[in-house]
Amino acid sequence: MFSGIVEEAAVVTRLDREGGNLHLTLRCRFTGELSIDQSVAHNGVCLTVVAIEGDEYTVTAIQETLDRSNLGLLKVGDKVNLERSMPINGRLDGHIVQGHVDQTATCTDVQETDGSWRYTFRYAFDKEMAKEGYVTVEKGSVTVNGVSLTVCNSKIDQFEVSIIPYTYEFTNFHQIQVGTVVNLEFDIIGKYLSRMMQFIR
Numbered sequence: 474m475f476s477g478i479v480e481e482a483a484v485v486t487r488l489d490r491e492g493g494n495l496h497l498t499l500r501c502r503f504t505g506e507l508s509i510d511q512s513v514a515h516n517g518v519c520l521t522v523v524a525i526e527g528d529e530y531t532v533t534a535i536q537e538t539l540d541r542s543n544l545g546l547l548k549v550g551d552k553v554n555l556e557r558s559m560p561i562n563g564r565l566d567g568h569i570v571q572g573h574v575d576q577t578a579t580c581t582d583v584q585e586t587d588g589s590w591r592y593t594f595r596y597a598f599d600k601e602m603a604k605e606g607y608v609t610v611e612k613g614s615v616t617v618n619g620v621s622l623t624v625c626n627s628k629i630d631q632f633e634v635s636i637i638p639y640t641y642e643f644t645n646f647h648q649i650q651v652g653t654v655v656n657l658e659f660d661i662i663g664k665y666l667s668r669m670m671q672f673i674r
Contacts, residue, residue, distance in 0.1 A: 475514045476559050477567030477614075477621020479644045482552040486529055493536035495545060496523075501555055504528045512572070514556040516645070517619030517656045518542050519572025542574045543618075543654045552645040554619040567621025568614040574656040575607055578617075580649050581631065590636040592617075592649065596657060598630035606667035607659050616658040620644055 480503070487498035497515070507513070507530055511522045520532035539545035547553065559565070578596035594617065599607070609615050609624040609632040616622070622634040636646050649655065 475570040477570045479554040482645045485551045495534045498531045500529045514572045514619050542656045580653045593633050595631040606664035614660045618655045
């Protein structure tokens with residue numbers, strides 16, 4: 474379980490393919506605090522630490538994860554948003570995030586607005602999936618590359634988010650431009666409510 478509050482934008486140092494799997498090696502300041510089998514969200518994708526060496530660690534993404542996320546598009550030198558799992562006694566500063574990416578979206582516009590930034594993202598709309606809660610709602614929550622954000626200007630297949638300077642600098646949002654593919658996780662509470670509504674109609 475995560476909260477969508479990114480701890481660090483880590484640098485990809487190595488990428489290794491093995492069949493349908495992709496082993497990602499990253500360098501971050503808290504590598505020394507990690508342990509084998511620990512869960513860490515990478516651009517919002519929950520992955521398990523499988524190896525640690527010095528200040529670098531490795532996780533593995535299977536083919537299904539690569540199909541649903543932007544991890545397969547990463548290159549050495551790219552930054553990845555990291556969040557360790559939420560402690561049970563911690564504050565929920567963002568919203569409930571599972572680390573299970575639903576689909577990707579593409580950035581279609583970036584506007585600087587007097588010290589902050591407004592990003593527009595478009596995703597493939599599917600009517601049946603929308604009935605299950607795979608949509609955004611005005612002022613609701615959405616996770617973009619693992620960052621908990623508030624939706625504005627929600628439409629059937631796109632939405633906007635506003636990014637403050639701190640988030641812009643300390644996550645990989647400063648690398649996102651028009652055409653960049655990002656990971657989306659829709660609000661789990663909305664998914665449950667949408668599912669339950671199907672049984673009480």
